[in-house]
Amino acid sequence: MPQKGQQLDLTSDAKPQAADSSRVGSRFLGIHFVCCDVYSRVYANREQTAYVGHCPRCAKRIQLQIGSGGTDSRFFEVQ
Numbered sequence: 001m002p003q004k005g006q007q008l009d010l011t012s013d014a015k016p017q018a019a020d021s022s023r024v025g026s027r028f029l030g031i032h033f034v035c036c037d038v039y040s041r042v043y044a045n046r047e048q049t050a051y052v053g054h055c056p057r058c059a060k061r062i063q064l065q066i067g068s069g070g071t072d073s074r075f076f077e078v079q
């Protein structure tokens, strides 16, 4: 058994998202990016004042204000 190093792969797989704790309590919306016809999630910013994200294909930036009282919908289309 000359390849003991393979055991390291098992331990490195234990915590796939160690840096994920920063989004505790944050919300997200489902966004349909019409520009590229793709779906993605957009998360609230640190101040919880807006949802900010970008298209996964063309990186177009979008921002949706929170607290305007306009809608309870959790799904939006973005042109």
Ligand SMILES: [Zn+2]
Pocket (backbone or CB within 6 Å): 033, 035, 036, 037, 055, 056, 057, 058, 059, 060
């Ligand atoms: Zn796009």
